[in-house]
Amino acid sequence: xxxxxxxxxxxxxxxxxxxxxxxxxxxxxxxxxxxxxxxxxxxxxxxxxxxxxxxxxxxxxxxxxxxxxxxxxxxxxxxxxxxxxxxxxxxxxxxxxxxxxxxxxxxxxxxxxxxxxxxxxxxxxxxxxxxxxxxxxxxxxxxxxxxxxxxxxxxxxxxxxxxxxxxxxxxxxxxxxxxxxxxxxxxxxxxxxxxxxxxxxxxxxxxxxxxxxxxxxxxxxxxxxxxxxxxxxxxxxxxxxxxxxxxxxxxxxxxxxxxxxxxxxxxxxxxxxxxxxxxxxxxxxxxxxxxxxxxxxxxxxxxxxxxxxxxxxxxxxxxxxxxxxxxxxxxxxxxxxxxxxxxxxxxxxxxxxxxxxxxxxxxxxxxxxxxxxxxxxxxxxxxxxxxxxxxxxxxxxxxxxxxxxxxx
Amino acid sequence: xxxxxxxxxxxxxxxxxxxxxxxxxxxxxxxxxxxxxxxxxxxxxxxxxxxxxxxxxxxxxxxxxxxxxxxxxxxxxxx
Numbered sequence: 001x002x003x004x005x006x007x008x009x010x011x012x013x014x015x016x017x018x019x020x021x022x023x024x025x026x027x028x029x030x031x032x033x034x035x036x037x038x039x040x041x042x043x044x045x046x047x048x049x050x051x052x053x054x055x056x057x058x059x060x061x062x063x064x065x066x067x068x069x070x071x072x073x074x075x076x077x078x079x080x081x082x083x084x085x086x087x088x089x090x091x092x093x094x095x096x097x098x099x100x101x102x103x104x105x106x107x108x109x110x111x112x113x114x115x116x117x118x119x120x121x122x123x124x125x126x127x128x129x130x131x132x133x134x135x136x137x138x139x140x141x142x143x144x145x146x147x148x149x150x151x152x153x154x155x156x157x158x159x160x161x162x163x164x165x166x167x168x169x170x171x172x173x174x175x176x177x178x179x180x181x182x183x184x185x186x187x188x189x190x191x192x193x194x195x196x197x198x199x200x201x202x203x204x205x206x207x208x209x210x211x212x213x214x215x216x217x218x219x220x221x222x223x224x225x226x227x228x229x230x231x232x233x234x235x236x237x238x239x240x241x242x243x244x245x246x247x248x249x250x251x252x253x254x255x256x257x258x259x260x261x262x263x264x265x266x267x268x269x270x271x272x273x274x275x276x277x278x279x280x281x282x283x284x285x286x287x288x289x290x291x292x293x294x295x296x297x298x299x300x301x302x303x304x305x306x307x308x309x310x311x312x313x314x315x316x317x318x319x320x321x322x323x324x325x326x327x328x329x330x331x332x333x334x335x336x337x338x339x340x341x342x343x344x345x346x347x348x349x350x351x352x353x354x355x356x357x358x359x360x361x362x363x364x365x366x367x368x369x370x371x372x373x374x375x376x377x378x379x380x381x382x383x384x385x386x387x388x389x390x391x392x393x394x395x396x397x398x399x400x401x402x403x404x405x406x407x408x
Numbered sequence: 409x410x411x412x413x414x415x416x417x418x419x420x421x422x423x424x425x426x427x428x429x430x431x432x433x434x435x436x437x438x439x440x441x442x443x444x445x446x447x448x449x450x451x452x453x454x455x456x457x458x459x460x461x462x463x464x465x466x467x468x469x470x471x472x473x474x475x476x477x478x479x480x481x482x483x484x485x486x487x
Binding site for chain 1: 425426427448449451452455
């Protein structure tokens with residue numbers, strides 16, 4: 001039996017740039033930064049006092065009582081999944097729930113719940129700890145809540161591969177449909193850890209930008225002045241569907257998820273391989289899996305987080321894998337780094353680049369690194385035909401995930 | 409504290425914790441069957457009631473508190 005094609009029929013997101021996909025995409029094309037100062041009292045003591053915070057608070061979409069039971073990462077996963085589901089028109093399609101799966105991961109999970117409840121434990125004792133604590137902090141919580149809301153019964157999965165999570169969750173969805181375990185998979189990533197402890201941890205690694213007085217300029221992938229990533233929060237979710245299933249119900253198809261490549265570096269717990277070997281293999285696998293030629297990949301949505309070392313390793317990997325012909329962009333320059341949601345949000349940007357024939361810009365690339373030998377859509381969106389796009393995601397732990405989307 | 413006062417105190421807690429409309433709270437109402445309070449929310453209601461009314465409600469008592477009236481009686485006689 002031939003392998004089924006998989007298409008994308010729904011998109012959903014809530015991000016630092018907007019409360020849904022279209023407002024996020026409009027802001028990206030306009031080159032807006034979602035980074036702002038952290039004005040919370042706790043931020044005063046931190047070396048990093050900027051972040052890319054949600055444009056729309058979950059409380060504007062979910063009622064107060066329900067929100068009490070949800071970690072912020074779960075709430076925004078529900079919001080993004082709800083948008084994607086509605087967008088796909090699946091609610092009226094009579095889908096058998098036993099053919100519907102969920103694959104939504106988080107890089108860090110319910111850390112803010114854990115820390116808030118620990119404060120309560122310390123201050124008031126164990127009896128005051130919320131009975132909702134465990135389902136709020138468990139890393140499968142976002143996937144489980146989405147599965148519950150949609151009635152998914154083909155399986156609910158939550159991969160964790162740090163900053164590659166969102167892309168890996170989508171790759172798992174692809175596998176599930178190809179292997180016949182589901183007809184539809186609601187897939188993506190979510191992250192909400194803007195809290196002093198994760199920030200202090202990343203800051204102690206010297207991984208974060210400390211450009212506190214210029215928040216909108218802080219995330220600057222490939223720029224000589226880059227000094228680390230900017231933490232962002234948000235969720236991105238796509239509806240993956242077997243192509244013939246989508247065709248049979250006359251669904252609108254955004255793009256085809258043509259292939260995925262996953263590798264691990266086996267090199268260091270946090271540093272990427274300096275020659276990008278794991279990334280190169282992931283890209284090669286994705287292109288082979290998609291059955292496209294290297295030259296078909298005209299656009300790359302790069303992982304590029306604005307760290308001095310990581311950005312360079314990816315340049316090497318891209319140049320080795322694809323040469324210098326694709327138009328590359330780093331949308332993290334606008335969204336900040338959404339960690340476990342990044343790969344999902346950037347998949348959405350990749351898909352919309354196909355739809356609208358435009359590559360979103362890499363803002364703040366004022367003074368490109370001398371080693372940047374790629375064609376970057378610097379500062380301004382670039383209109384161009386995008387029949388095929390590569391989306392890279394890499395994560396602490398040496399995870400490399402490359403996805404290829406093509407026009408459906 | 410009168411039974412009515414305890415009932416309205418419970419209604420405030422139920423609204424905060426489980427979104428129950430205070431107008432729906434009456435002594436004959438069952439927490440689970442009538443007011444849709446699930447087991448985790450019931451734990452929160454109990455802890456909040458202990459604080460509000462200055463009582464101890466041991467876990468083995470909670471299972472006997474089927475209705476709002478049961479809880480009012482328990483609080484009335486143990487506060």
